[in-house]
Amino acid sequence: xxxxxxxxxxxxxxxxxxxxxxxxxxxxxxxxxxxxxxxxxxxxxxxxxxxxxxxxxxxxxxxxxxxxxxxxxxxxxxxxxxxxxxxxxxxxxxxxxxxxxxxxxxxxx
Numbered sequence: 004x005x006x007x008x009x010x011x012x013x014x015x016x017x018x019x020x021x022x023x024x025x026x027x028x029x030x031x032x033x034x035x036x037x038x039x040x041x042x043x044x045x046x047x048x049x050x051x052x053x054x055x056x057x058x059x060x061x062x063x064x065x066x067x068x069x070x071x072x073x074x075x076x077x078x079x080x081x082x083x084x085x086x087x088x089x090x091x092x093x094x095x096x097x098x099x100x101x102x103x104x105x106x107x108x109x110x111x112x
Contacts, residue, residue, distance in 0.1 A: 004059060004060070004061060004062075004099075004100065005059075005060050005061075005062060005063055005065075005066055005097050005098060005099050006057060006058065006059055006060075006097070006098040007056075007057070007058040007059075007060065007066060007070075007095065007096070007097055007098075008055065008056070008057055008094075008095070008096045008097075008098065009055070009056040009058070009093065009094070009095050010053065010054065010055050010056075010092075010093070010094050011053075011054050011090050011091065011092055011093040011094070012050065012052050012053050012054070012090070012091050012092045013052040013054065013089050013090060013091075014052070014088075014089055014090075014091060015051075015052065017052075017089040018045070018052060020089070021086060021089050021090075024082065024085055024086055025043065025086075028078070028082050029079075029082055029086075032073075032076065032078050032079060032082070033073075036069070036072065036073055036076070038058060038069065038073075039058065039059040039060070040056070040057075040058050040059075041056075041057035041058065041059060042056070042057060043055070043056045044056075063097065066097065
C-alpha cells in the first residue's frame with residue numbers, strides 16, 4: 004500500500020467556490036474512477052486556506068496507472084480550468100509503510 008498526500012493553498016477569497024467545485028465535480032469524478040480517497044481537509048488553525056488530500060493505492064504501479072488515467076480524463080481538465088487559478092504551492096508526496104508487514108488499517112468507504 005502507498006498513500007498519496009496532496010497539499011496546497013488557495014488564493015484568498017476562493018474557499019467557498021473551490022469547495023463547491025470539489026463537491027459537485029471533483030468528488031464525483033474521483034468516485035467514478037473508483038479511487039480510495041480518504042478525504043480532503045483544510046486548516047482551522049495555522050496557515051489560512053491550506054488544504055490536504057489523502058489517497059490510498061495498492062502499490063506505486065497502481066498509483067502510476069490510476070493517476071495517468073485520471074489526469075487524461077477530459078472532465079478533470081475542465082475542472083482544472085476553473086480551480087487551477089485558485090491553487091498555489093501544490094505538493095504531491097507518496098508514502099509507504101515504515102513498518103512493512105505490520106497491520107495497516109485501510110480507510111475504505
